[in-house]
Amino acid sequence: MTDGRPRLPGRRRQLAFAALALAALFVACGGxxxxxxxxxxxxxxxxxxxxxxxxxxxxxxxxxxxxxxxxxxxxxxxxxxxxxxxxxxxxxxxxxxxxxxxxxxxxxxxxxxxxxxxxxxxxxxxxxxxxxxxxxxxxxxxxxxPDLGITTANxxxxxxxxxxxxxxxxxxxxxxxxxxxxxxxxxxxxxxxxxxxxxxxxxxxxxxxxxxxxxxxxxxxxxxxxxDSPEDFEAWAARQASPQEAEGDPAPAEDPMVTAGREIFFGAGGCISCHAIRGTVAAGVIGPDLTHVGSRSTIAAGLLENTPENLAKWIMDPQEVKPGNLMLDMGLNDEQAGQVAAYLLSLE
Ligand code: HEC
Ligand SMILES: [Cu+2]
The missing domain is CATH 2.60.40.420 (Cupredoxins -  blue copper proteins)
Incomplete structure (x- = not known):
């Protein structure tokens, strides 16, 4: 090249490039x-x-x-x-x-x-x-x-x-x-x-x-x-419709974490001002019904898997997980959040 103009790629190179670009594009359709x-x-x-x-x-x-x-x-x-x-x-x-x-x-x-x-x-x-x-x-x-007496979330x-x-x-x-x-x-x-x-x-x-x-x-x-299959739905609906036991009425061999968590939930945690657990005094309507929250696979509208760690993380700092959401940081420490998480997961 002596005239100083940039050399155009050969036709073959152009074709190969076009084929590659197309392939890359179609890979996106494979998910x-x-x-x-x-x-x-x-x-x-x-x-x-x-x-x-x-x-x-x-x-x-x-x-x-x-x-x-x-x-x-x-x-x-x-x-x-x-x-x-x-x-x-x-x-x-x-x-x-x-x-x-x-x-x-x-x-x-x-x-x-x-x-x-x-x-x-x-x-x-x-x-x-x-x-x-x-x-x-x-x-x-x-x-x-309305016909099954169930309220749930997400x-x-x-x-x-x-x-x-x-x-x-x-x-x-x-x-x-x-x-x-x-x-x-x-x-x-x-x-x-x-x-x-x-x-x-x-x-x-x-x-x-x-x-x-x-x-x-x-x-x-x-x-x-x-x-769900008809049987699975039936079983799910029957469980969801049942209320939880009243607080102060713990099952005999209950995990002490769960007992502690329950106490915080109904007491100092202030959770009952926004959340309901059917069968108990918790009747808040600002947040999701938690009667069977332990049976959900995710929390916070599909954002987190429903695990003890994620529940504790959410309870300690809901604003960090989902900016602007209407749940307040109730100022619980690590240990308390873990206990409340254990209690919530027991609500199957
Ligand atoms: C000011 C009202 C309010 C208070 C107090 C409150 N929450 Fe919430 N909570 C909410 C709202 C609103 C949501 C839904 C947030 C979202 O997903 O956008 C929520 C979501 C949750 C969820 C997720 C439920 C699901 O199925 O997705 C859990 C678990 C939870 N709260 C536990 C607690 C616990 C434990 C306490 C007490 C430490 C508490 N909340 C205090 C309003 C509140
Ligand atoms: Cu929207």
Missing amino acids: DFPQSSLRPQSDVAREIDSLFRGIFWWAMGVLVVVEGALLFTVFRYRERPGAARPKAVHGNTVLEIGWTIAPAVILIFIGVPTMLTLWRIDGPPPSSDVRVEVVGHQWWWEFRY ELHLPVGKTADVRLRSGDVLHSFWFPRVSGKRDLVPGRENSLWFTPDSVGVYPGQCAEFCGTSHALMGMRLFV
């Missing part, structure tokens, strides 16, 4: 994606998914035709040395009628299935096997089963193959209920009740997420859906 609505696991999620796929292929058709025409024109009529100027044309009735009618027809093929699907999934549930009331809070989920259990009839309310600001693989998405609006329904069709655990910005820790407002 597990537990929150992908493209892997539907309920009647409603399947309807939404097939609607999406239909619209996707129409859009692909439009892309190919329009981009094809564009690329053809760009290459076919590009300026070449010595070539004559192409003839300028103005107006073409056939083309213009064509590209007015074609989009209208495509919109009918998209619009009709869209409206039919919307009416179906927005309509009344085909049956109402399990009624659930969801209340969104900054930044956690309250789940109540972990929703449903029996497989049964239609869940879900009512959605907000305790404070806008939130949005979304288990991408199962439920469809719907907002929780202050002062108004929304509803949705779905019939989960596969046993498993599905993560969900608040999908409407609701403040500082919105991103930490997760939830989990456990789709």
